[in-house]
Amino acid sequence: MKNIVFEHVDKAYDKNVIVKDLNMEIKEGERLILLGPSGCGKSTTLRMIAGLEKLTKGSLFMDGRLVNDVPCGERGVSMVFQNYALFPHMTVRNNIIYGLKAHRMEQKEIKARLKDVVEMLDLKGLEDRKPKDLSGGQRQRVALARAVVKRSAYFLLDEPLSNLDAQLRLRARKELVKIHETYGQTMIYVTHDQIEAMTVGQRIALMHEGKMQMLDTPSNVYNRPANVFTARFIGSPSMNIVESSYIKGTLVIGRQSIRLPGMWCALAKQNPSGRLYFGIRPEHMVLSGKPEDNAIAATVKYVEDYGNRYGVYVEADGMELIAVSEGNIPAPGQKVYIIPDFERIHLFDRVSQISLGYPEQIKAANAPYIVQPEEKTGKGGQNHGFVNQYQYV
Template identity: 60%
Template sequence: MKEIRFENVCKSYGKIEVVKDLNLTIKEGERLILLGPSGCGKSTTLRMIAGLEDVTSGSLYMDNQKVNDLPSGKRNVAMVFQNYALYPHMNVINNITYGLKVQKVPADEINRRTEAALEMLQLKEYKDRLPKDLSGGQRQRVALARAVVKQGDYFLLDEPLSNLDAQLRVSARKELVKIHETYKQTLVYVTHDQVEAMTVGDRIALMYQGRLQMVDTPDNVYHRPATIFTAKFIGSPPMNILDMDIYQDKATLANQTLQLSSDWSIYIQQIGEKELAFGIRPEHINLSKTPVQNGWKGHVKYVENHGNSYGIYIDVEGNELIAMSESKKWWPNELVYVEPRMEKIHMFNKQTTNSIGYPKSLIEE
């Protein structure tokens, strides 16, 4: 089993703990995304897998073998670095084949793997060029080709697309998925970009301040976030999190009361939660110029153009929230009525910041 397993792994630099009690299993052959903001510990986690960082405490297993003390060269990993790390004095073909020659792979096998990688990544016409004569996107493809030809059991990528422009990123994401579907390695991909995470990953492991927040499919991370941090980090614009007084079937924001659905009010009473935060994504809010049956009254603060939609920032008695609108029919200081869709709301414990879950009827939808 070419799976990777962290058991209570910690990584410290002196007194600074950057990865804290990590328990995570990466399944054989899956694409797992390590996602989070800068400094959350995701690259350090990847480098521990590669053997470039030591494990301070806990156990790291690869293929059911404890590898805490196993040298990097014996882990059969292929890694793509953020800065590409190409040899400047070697042309493309030599950059790609150098590692194979060091490993004394037979020449005919080197040629076979290299031709396949050049074809897949559209690099044939650049094979004699030096890195300085390539664009950023071309260098990125060379780095990918070098990792592909190694055909390691584990394919590790540390923000490989961060130096590319938006259009190149889209095509590069497709190439990465295609490469993985061809070779089926266990792929671990570090990024801070949630779009990359949602489009590339089979599962997402979201980290914050060295701790794992949630591990699940992109759909579940988006639609059923486990923590307030997850809810706010995933989604653009982020989820609205409102500090409301919730009692039985009523949710009060400042002096305005929202009627909860019977499913939610029964569920909250059953689990006995009292100190709750209310979450609703911007795209799950309906806006109206006339009073609504179950919502709040506020004023537009400003309108943000997103191209195919508009972000409407609204003040509800000192509380700011954002809603999405397909049309630019809202203006600053205009009165607006806000109606959250009850089947799309989220509830979190204020103290732990963890989700309290969902009524059974919503989970089964």
């Protein structure tokens, strides 16, 4: 299997630990996104796969083989860098086929592969130009072509679209998905852009300060965040997170309280202290101009115009929240009432910052929700769990 398995991997430079106890399986043939803010360890993780960085601790398996000491050229990887790294003195054609010629591939096969990638990435007519004669988008496509033409089992991309404008990024994302669907490589893609992660990835590995925060599908990362960091990082505008306390069926927020539906109470009761974070996405609450049952009173501070919708910032008992609305926009200073969609709220433990879970998961499993890594034992990449970093048990 052309999978990749990290077992208790650390990467440190002197006393500065960049990646901490990483346990993860990247499945054969999937598009996995390494997502997170600058300095979280995502590029370092990619470079360990490529063989450009040595592990400080732990084991890395590729296709069932321990590769800790295997050189980069023997790992079967192709890589696209953020700065494209094209040879300035070579033509587009020679940049693309350089690796194939270095491996002494037959000329007939080189020509066939070159023809395929030139057509796929719309580079026809540019073969004899040099990088200085190309636009940023064209250089990016040449870098992709150079990696794709190798047809390696592992396709690694380190923020390859960060130098492109919005329209070119949109087009390039489609090209990347098309490339993967054509060749089916195991693709690992590093980005700090959550839109790229959500649209390109089949699974997202979200990292922060060298630690894995969540590993799951884009839908679950957005709708069922495992912890406060995930909830805040994913989504624009980000999720509202406010301190609250659970007391006898109600959630106290500031000096106000709202009644929780029964299944949410069952979850909240599992937190002995009752000290929680209440989370709600801006698009999952409604603003009303008149008092409503089970609503939170607030005052409008200011309004942002997004073109097709508005972001309404409000203050409730000293806490700032934002709601997204498409019409009937209140004016600054106006009193409003926030009505949460109780099917889409989130509750987190205030100490651990881990999600308490969701009612439908309790119904499905008929058991409490506990977040914990599931680890299956095995050697050489065989039978490793880590398919979903967060399990409902």
